[in-house]
Amino acid sequence: MTTTADLEQETNPWQAQAARFDLAAHKLNLDEGLWKVLRSPSREIIVHIPVMMDDGHLEVFTGFRVQHSIARGPAKGGLRYAPDVNLDEVRALASWMTWKCAVVNIPFGGAKGGIICDPHKMSQGELERMTRRYTAELFDFIGPEKDVPAPDVNTNEQTMAWIMDTYSMHARQTVTAVVTGKPINIGGSRGRREATGRGVLMVCEQAIKKLHLNRDTTRVIVQGFGNVGSNAARLMAEAGYKVIGIVEVGGGLYKKDGIDMEALWAFRQRNGTIHGFPGAEKYDPAELLLVDCDILIPAATENQITSQNADRVKCKILAEGANGPTTAAADDILSEKKVFVIPDILANAGGVTTSYFEWVQDRQGYFWKESVVNEHLSEIMIAAFDDVVRYADTHGVNNRIAAYMLAIDRVAYTIRQRGIYA
Numbered sequence: 001m002t003t004t005a006d007l008e009q010e011t012n013p014w015q016a017q018a019a020r021f022d023l024a025a026h027k028l029n030l031d032e033g034l035w036k037v038l039r040s041p042s043r044e045i046i047v048h049i050p051v052m053m054d055d056g057h058l059e060v061f062t063g064f065r066v067q068h069s070i071a072r073g074p075a076k077g078g079l080r081y082a083p084d085v086n087l088d089e090v091r092a093l094a095s096w097m098t099w100k101c102a103v104v105n106i107p108f109g110g111a112k113g114g115i116i117c118d119p120h121k122m123s124q125g126e127l128e129r130m131t132r133r134y135t136a137e138l139f140d141f142i143g144p145e146k147d148v149p150a151p152d153v154n155t156n157e158q159t160m161a162w163i164m165d166t167y168s169m170h171a172r173q174t175v176t177a178v179v180t181g182k183p184i185n186i187g188g189s190r191g192r193r194e195a196t197g198r199g200v201l202m203v204c205e206q207a208i209k210k211l212h213l214n215r216d217t218t219r220v221i222v223q224g225f226g227n228v229g230s231n232a233a234r235l236m237a238e239a240g241y242k243v244i245g246i247v248e249v250g251g252g253l254y255k256k257d258g259i260d261m262e263a264l265w266a267f268r269q270r271n272g273t274i275h276g277f278p279g280a281e282k283y284d285p286a287e288l289l290l291v292d293c294d295i296l297i298p299a300a301t302e303n304q305i306t307s308q309n310a311d312r313v314k315c316k317i318l319a320e321g322a323n324g325p326t327t328a329a330a331d332d333i334l335s336e337k338k339v340f341v342i343p344d345i346l347a348n349a350g351g352v353t354t355s356y357f358e359w360v361q362d363r364q365g366y367f368w369k370e371s372v373v374n375e376h377l378s379e380i381m382i383a384a385f386d387d388v389v390r391y392a393d394t395h396g397v398n399n400r401i402a403a404y405m406l407a408i409d410r411v412a413y414t415i416r417q418r419g420i421y422a
Ligand code: GLU
Pocket: 076, 077, 078, 079, 148, 149, 150, 151, 152, 153, 180, 323, 348, 349, 351, 352, 353, 355
């Protein structure tokens, strides 16, 4: 019997990260000292920021920025706005960024930020003032060579533009490379907006090849229709997959022969929501996650596949578009069921990889065509997929632990080379 306390422990993202880290570090025979170094983040910043609200009252918001590691390069990772974001979650997400950047072998460490707020209840002006004050508080800790934020849950290109502008005002010069995921005309990269979804497609292409599946008979269910989920669903459909389900809070969409994704995008464009789309039947979201399919893409938030539902998941491939959608306890169940898991730190790495391209382009002052961006992305995603699958075969572990082992090994190697400054 799983108690509420057990489930709370299982769904704590920091525990979820640490459980996988410990397992992988153990398999690697990582020495005790480095184990301790890599287990905890190197810097945690908490700020309490005053913001003048539209009605004239002063509100104070709590924000975090956690830098897990800068061993392989500047810290890198998104910034999320949510009412329930907390330090443990940000810590876990920062560590995942270190492992993710190492899996795709780009020269960054890992970081993550968060502000406790309900962005859906705030005006643009309030969001702008909050973002600018947060940036000002973090001025000494972020920068192109220090820590480079990016969008995450409930933040977007506009948020990045405010951060870039605030940082630039303090630096007394325009510093585009301080954030990625910016609008294209102020130093953003072509292809960045779709990049995480495109990366998901790229690793799915490799996975179906490995499992000898055909694209046009491969049924896909996507959970979440935000930046990652909507682009993944659209690009998968364009490539010839059958997207049969979209799982969204408040009602899923299901169509056995595949949903017309172009029509769904147009519907959302017109109505601002996918609810009420006439081209599919309405479906209970929790049930839709468990419907028979070939590829399941959780692209929403953490803890969607847990010890409570993992045994009922019916996909052959699980491609994690979100960060931490599967708990450590669910890993064992999925392994037993022989589900081919493409872990988050590989599957959703297309976003940060294209952020890397954006950072490079900003520093070069020379901007690439979208086809060049996508070509470079494909090269990196395919190489990372091959590395992880090979590691899993060689070491007799599942893909997730293989990805962690590969990442930890790369970061540990760098720390050994650099040595410990005393
Ligand atoms: N927030 C995204 C992630 O979790 C992107 C981070 C980035 O581009 O730095 O990977």
